[in-house]
Amino acid sequence: MASDTLADAARADAEISGLDALEIAGRQKTTTRAVTIWASTWPKLAALAIAVGAWQVVVWAEVWPSYSLPGPGTVWQELVRQAGGAQLWDGLATTLRRAAVGYVFSVGVGLLLGLAVARFRVLRAAIGSMITALQTMPSIAWFPLAILLFELSEEAIFFVVVLGAAPSIANGVISGVDYVPPLLQRAGRNLGARGLNLYRYVIAPAALPAIVAGLKQGWAFSWRSLMAGELIVVGISQTSLGAQLTYARELADAPWLLSTMIVILVVGLGVDAAFGAADQAIRRRWGVLDQTGQ
Amino acid sequence: MTSTKTTPRSATGSVALHGVTKVYGQGEHAVLALDGVSLDVAPGEFVCLVGASGCGKSTLLNLVAGLDRVSGGRIELGDGVNPGLMFQESALFPWLTVEGNVDVPLKLRRLPRAQRRERVAELLRTVHLAEFGRKRPHQLSGGMRQRVALARTLALDTPVLLMDEPFGALDAMTRDILHDELERIWTERKLTVLFVTHNVREAARLADRIILLSSRPGRIIYSTPVDVPRPRRIDSPEIGSIAAEVTGRLRTEVGRHGQ
């Protein structure tokens, strides 16, 4: 009798693991890391080649005189020269510091605002639509007011950066919290997660993908607002990247102007890539990329 | 933190409903989902609730689980008992591994880390998923996910298990095996199970007693013990004849709504 039960148990084990093996066969990814990296890198290299090629063609066609539009070679030389001096790095440091401060501030405001609106129904109707309205406002249109309020200062820039970025971040939080599957919330409550624990164990992680999307969009807004601000609010610092663009234009120094633009582009792309990587990592963990062969 | 006991088996697993009523909404849009349902489930009993869809089965489980409030009547559970609830979809947290999911109720009960690790391993062995602890839910099949969900619910160490069509989305073969598994775990752990299904054969295969609910409003209209010795097979003639009897009643009940 006892041996019977044992045999039964062993048979059940075999059946179960057999079924499991069959059912998850083919779900495991086989591509190596190198292949994945190459697959995501080559389109970017191709895009770069096409852009530089097109630029060179326009220069060769002499649509504009070369002192207005120098070729990639000239600009590259200028960029290398700039990289050897202090001016570019000072400018980059100033701009990045402002970007970081403005963004961190925006994240703080956005997260708090988003949580408050998501949490309290009363705030929803009033502030919810205000956030959406704020998002339609082109950030550059805030500058005249900002300058009236804060004069030509960094505060004016931060004011506009936060107004541009915080609504996107708040929206990310709100939609993230709104779309937490009710089933997961009920499961969480049943497992003993109530009150703050429900936020910690269920709502926050479930909302994370939408929050990251909001953070990414918020960064894009704050970076644009910052550049606009640095172009408009010149004079408070000699060296910011935006100020350098303005000076380069005033001096009609096209290679300097273009090389500065390239630095701005590269910073934007770099931060965007970081957000992209975070987004991908989350979606892979959450299983959204499952079996897409990505 | 009322109880941090690891083995509240001493807590009695009885479930008693006295004239439970549930109304959703208000005024003319009010829906009477349950109307005076009284039911006594003995500790260790396996009860299956059967009924057409929309008759209030999920509502009843939610009420017993304490996720929703009764509109009338009352529900009595053993002292300090928080029933565990399983759904048709596994409701696993996709951001956690299998181990992480099973660990959640243990963390919420603030068990020390070493003890938690041991418990997680033990629970995963119980559902035959010891090697899959590091996987993520999306890497598993539907049947495996339900077993993880079962392990996670068992981690609550509760004597009462509520299951809302837990195998409804699985193929017949997987379901068969999971019936055996559930029966084994129920016996080993002396659980009280309230199991909702619309599959009458499944009910006959598993239950000590089958309860039939009417639709709109949900009332108990029929109840029958299943006196077939275990282990049972879902395709055995005894199970078949009980299923046929219950199906007949169910059809009559559904037909009543046709007129």
Ligand SMILES: Nc1ncnc2c1ncn2[C@@H]1O[C@H](COP(=O)(O)OP(=O)(O)O)[C@@H](O)[C@H]1O
């Ligand atoms: N949150 C809710 N609000 C309003 N009506 C509901 C709600 N949940 C369920 N109902 C209604 O209550 C009745 C019973 O639902 P439910 O318990 O889900 O049935 P079952 O699980 O048996 O299919 C249905 O008529 C359904 O429409």
Ligand SMILES: [Mg+2]
């Ligand atoms: Mg249901």
